[in-house]
Amino acid sequence: MRRRFVLPALTVAAVGGSLFVAVSPASAHGYISSPPSRQANCASGAVSGCGDIVYEPQSVEQPKGSMQCNGGGSRFTVLNDDSKNWPAATVGASVTFNWVLTARHRTSTWEYFIGAKRVASFDDNGAQPGATKSHTVDLSGYRGRQTVLARWNVADTINAFYSCVDVNIGGGPTTPAPTPTVTVSPTPTPTPTPTPTNDPGATTWAAGTAYPVGTRVTFDGAAYQCRQAHTALTGWEPPHAAALWAAV
Amino acid sequence: MGRRLAGTGGPACRAALALLLLCLLAACGGPAAEEAFNDTDVMFAQMGLAQITEGDRVAEIAGSGAVNPEIKAVATELRGQWRTESATLRGWLERWKRPVEADPSAGAHAGHGDLHSLREEDFAGLRALEGADFDRAAVALLLGNLHNAMETIRMEATAGSYPEAVGLATRMSEARQGQIGRLLALAAG
Numbered sequence: 001m002r003r004r005f006v007l008p009a010l011t012v013a014a015v016g017g018s019l020f021v022a023v024s025p026a027s028a029h030g031y032i033s034s035p036p037s038r039q040a041n042c043a044s045g046a047v048s049g050c051g052d053i054v055y056e057p058q059s060v061e062q063p064k065g066s067m068q069c070n071g072g073g074s075r076f077t078v079l080n081d082d083s084k085n086w087p088a089a090t091v092g093a094s095v096t097f098n099w100v101l102t103a104r105h106r107t108s109t110w111e112y113f114i115g116a117k118r119v120a121s122f123d124d125n126g127a128q129p130g131a132t133k134s135h136t137v138d139l140s141g142y143r144g145r146q147t148v149l150a151r152w153n154v155a156d157t158i159n160a161f162y163s164c165v166d167v168n169i170g171g172g173p174t175t176p177a178p179t180p181t182v183t184v185s186p187t188p189t190p191t192p193t194p195t196p197t198n199d200p201g202a203t204t205w206a207a208g209t210a211y212p213v214g215t216r217v218t219f220d221g222a223a224y225q226c227r228q229a230h231t232a233l234t235g236w237e238p239p240h241a242a243a244l245w246a247a248v
Numbered sequence: 249m250g251r252r253l254a255g256t257g258g259p260a261c262r263a264a265l266a267l268l269l270l271c272l273l274a275a276c277g278g279p280a281a282e283e284a285f286n287d288t289d290v291m292f293a294q295m296g297l298a299q300i301t302e303g304d305r306v307a308e309i310a311g312s313g314a315v316n317p318e319i320k321a322v323a324t325e326l327r328g329q330w331r332t333e334s335a336t337l338r339g340w341l342e343r344w345k346r347p348v349e350a351d352p353s354a355g356a357h358a359g360h361g362d363l364h365s366l367r368e369e370d371f372a373g374l375r376a377l378e379g380a381d382f383d384r385a386a387v388a389l390l391l392g393n394l395h396n397a398m399e400t401i402r403m404e405a406t407a408g409s410y411p412e413a414v415g416l417a418t419r420m421s422e423a424r425q426g427q428i429g430r431l432l433a434l435a436a437g
Binding site: 033034035036040043044045046054055056057058089098099100101102103104105130131132 | 363364366367370373374384385387388389391392395396398399402421425428429432433435436437
């Protein structure tokens with residue numbers, strides 16, 4: 001179809017070459033829609049104040065090799081901002097990442113990272129992807145809130161497309177949980193809450209408490225930091241409320 | 249001699265000039281505002297029609313096969329808006345005396361080898377799916393189509409010159425952004 005538009009594109013380029021500097025219709029290609037990537041959360045309106053990425057979540061294209069959510073460079077830097085309240089999708093140990101593609105470029109690999117570690121790679125050997133693309137990735141070695149960086153390495157350009165997906169691994173349901181932990185253990189445990197994290201300022205999470213941003217708590221042996229001021233309710237335990245608590 | 253020529257030619261020339269000026273005024277005065285379109289406007293209309301045609305095929309399949317009623321709702325809404333929009337785009341191209349397709353010699357199936365458009369097997373592939381798989385693919389294909397369309401729409405909003413077309417692009421941008429948001433919410437499940 002694009003072939004049909006070559007003529008007018010050239011005409012316009014000849015008439016005013018600067019027209020397409022700001023808008024380049026053929027530059028965009030794809031991003032992860034579910035679990036929602038940061039650009040998907042911007043485009044859907046789930047996260048506000050994202051800038052132009054809301055109109056082109058598929059355009060996070062930069063040279064290969066970056067470990068940043070925006071792929072490096074000066075465009076879409078909002079995606080690198082970890083202090084923004086990115087919602088984290090609750091997922092199991094096995095996660096299927098679904099891409100939305102607007103152009104099917106020949107592909108070398110699809111890579112997934114947590115931190116500096118590459119947790120999965122899929123080699124397409126230069127093949128063109130279909131109209132949709134999904135990968136199932138084993139994240140059983142991780143728990144809690146994590147940011148997964150995905151890179152789509154295009155085979156016939158120097159570029160890759162970048163998508164960061166915030167997930168809460170093994171968090172269980174985020175909506176009213178069936179009261180996870182209020183059960184009193186029948187055996188007399190000598191130290192009721194061992195608090196393995198050596199976080200001096202942290203208290204044990206408790207429903208009914210008002211938590212300002214930055215408060216550190218422990219829950220079920222793990223440490224969390226409050227992302228959003230709120231009064232805790234049963235069912236909003238830190239592992240189940242990624243919007244409120246970040247694992248630290 | 250020159251003087252004589254000027255003397256006899258003078259009035260004739262002046263009359264001709266006056267007539268020419270009148271013609272120019274008539275030609276430029278009326279239709280001038282009407283014809284203030286540029287190549288971006290033409291491209292917007294031509295690409296817009298092609299993208300709507302593709303999107304409508306996806307939405308038709310999605311609307312009839314989706315399990316989730318919200319997908320059907322978005323598909324139905326899109327098809328209704330596209331009907332009006334494509335009639336408008338077609339009307340402009342007629343008025344501008346420009347072809348509905350930029351290069352008809354490329355044929356109706358020129359899109360097959362292209363990176364940005366769907367192929368027959370994509371439509372067939374979608375129809376062959378069921379249940380949650382169908383819904384997921386339908387949402388992904390609709391989103392892909394809408395994102396491509398948004399690039400054309402925003403190109404027009406930025407660089408178009410025909411005021412009505414720029415206005416339509418602005419309204420389309422708002423509508424599509426809302427539909428993209430709803431589809432992404434569906435994708436997020």
